[in-house]
Amino acid sequence: MEKKKSTRDEFIPSIKRVMAERVAWRCCFPNCDKITIGPQKGDDTKSLNLGEAAHITAAAADGPRYDANLDRAQRRAITNGIWMCRPHARFIDTDYKEYSAATLLIWKKQAEEMAYQHLMMQSDYRPESSVTLIALGTELLFWGSWKSVIDQCWTFEVSSYLKGDAHNVRSYADNFFNLDENQKFIIVESQGDARQITAPLELEFSDSKKVTITIMVSEKTLATPPKSVGMDLKLGEDGDLVFINGDFATVSGVEAAIQAISILAGTLYGELRTDPGAGSYISDYYRQYHHNEALLARLIKIELIRLSLVPRVKSDGECISPPLSFIKEIVSIGMASTTLERSRLTLELSLILGDETRWKGTLRIFIKTTLESPTVSTHG
Numbered sequence: 433m434e435k436k437k438s439t440r441d442e443f444i445p446s447i448k449r450v451m452a453e454r455v456a457w458r459c460c461f462p463n464c465d466k467i468t469i470g471p472q473k474g475d476d477t478k479s480l481n482l483g484e485a486a487h488i489t490a491a492a493a494d495g496p497r498y499d500a501n502l503d504r505a506q507r508r509a510i511t512n513g514i515w516m517c518r519p520h521a522r523f524i525d526t527d528y529k530e531y532s533a534a535t536l537l538i539w540k541k542q543a544e545e546m547a548y549q550h551l552m553m554q555s556d557y558r559p560e561s562s563v564t565l566i567a568l569g570t571e572l573l574f575w576g577s578w579k580s581v582i583d584q585c586w587t588f589e590v591s592s593y594l595k596g597d598a599h600n601v602r603s604y605a606d607n608f609f610n611l612d613e614n615q616k617f618i619i620v621e622s623q624g625d626a627r628q629i630t631a632p633l634e635l636e637f638s639d640s641k642k643v644t645i646t647i648m649v650s651e652k653t654l655a656t657p658p659k660s661v662g663m664d665l666k667l668g669e670d671g672d673l674v675f676i677n678g679d680f681a682t683v684s685g686v687e688a689a690i691q692a693i694s695i696l697a698g699t700l701y702g703e704l705r706t707d708p709g710a711g712s713y714i715s716d717y718y719r720q721y722h723h724n725e726a727l728l729a730r731l732i733k734i735e736l737i738r739l740s741l742v743p744r745v746k747s748d749g750e751c752i753s754p755p756l757s758f759i760k761e762i763v764s765i766g767m768a769s770t771t772l773e774r775s776r777l778t779l780e781l782s783l784i785l786g787d788e789t790r791w792k793g794t795l796r797i798f799i800k801t802t803l804e805s806p807t808v809s810t811h812g
């Protein structure tokens with residue numbers, strides 16, 4: 433039989449073997465740990481491999497998490513693969529294709545660390561690289577690692593806290609039914625995902641005082657096309673209205689969508705008297721972490737994920753959909769510097785929008801650097 437010539441960038445056998453060996457031939461899916469190798473029954477000279485080298489970014493253009501920026505060599509490199517049992521290799525390519533490349537890399541890292549622990553007989557070793565930033569509501573932020581994923585049930589172990597502490601996690605869990613509805617969400621930064629929490633959390637405290645949190649989450653909200661933003665008045669660099677021939681200039685479509693990000697990101701949470709739940713915490717994060725560019729970028733990402741995926745109930749009971757729902761994915765977020773220019777931070781942003789188009793560019797957002805009562809600002 434003649435083999436069909438493939439346009440898929442498959443891994444070569446020696447790469448697959450090392451990928452499997454680095455995790456001791458165990459599946460990298462959180463909490464699966466299935467051993468994928470053993471003896472071939474009926475043949476004393478052979479082994480049987482039931483694992484698969486799955487692609488983190490797809491081997492072909494129509495596959496999940498495909499990254500057009502990689503070349504063939506990068507796509508076939510060991511760094512682009514994750515070892516999994518067959519069912520889980522299928523899951524991440526079909527049912528679970530919403531799991532991002534960044535999340536798969538964290539799972540791979542965790543599995544490699546686990547294999548390393550077993551190899552070295554070390555018992556308590558987990559580097560920061562296998563953790564992701566997680567938000568529970570707006571008042572709890574921590575570094576955590578994935579423990580398991582079963583359908584809509586996610587389990588994390590808390591490594592360290594950035595906002596709040598173990599006591600706050602416990603009271604969040606104990607008072608779940610009395611919580612403000614607007615606080616019942618989780619954001620996973622590596623995953624670029626936010627979900628509503630549908631049932632009280634389950635907590636487990638280990639001997640080493642580590643907390644494991646199990647959370648039931650809703651289905652993911654689907655992104656909307658940017659044209660749904662409609663038309664808006666155009667704002668200039670300083671947030672002032674722009675006039676053309678004596679008339680207000682307007683924006684629509686993608687331009688209006690991007691302007692909406694800038695306005696909302698630059699609105700301080702609690703600032704609008706008519707709707708105190710609107711706005712973002714980006715100025716707060718800037719004040720605390722402007723000396724740590726990488727962390728600040730991750731925190732801004734958390735805020736943009738929240739504003740694009742978490743619906744909100746206003747004080748009058750009106751339920752409003754996420755204001756930035758046209759953002760499907762935040763591909764990357766960075767900044768050349770944290771220095772403000774005329775009170776604005778310049779972000780380098782790469783997005784995939786709800787209509788699958790890509791947007792890449794710079795975005796200037798207003799930052800309030802002082803806690804004093806606000807001066808008149810013109811950022812919309």
Ligand SMILES: [Zn+2]
Binds near residue numbers: 465517
């Ligand atoms: Zn598995």
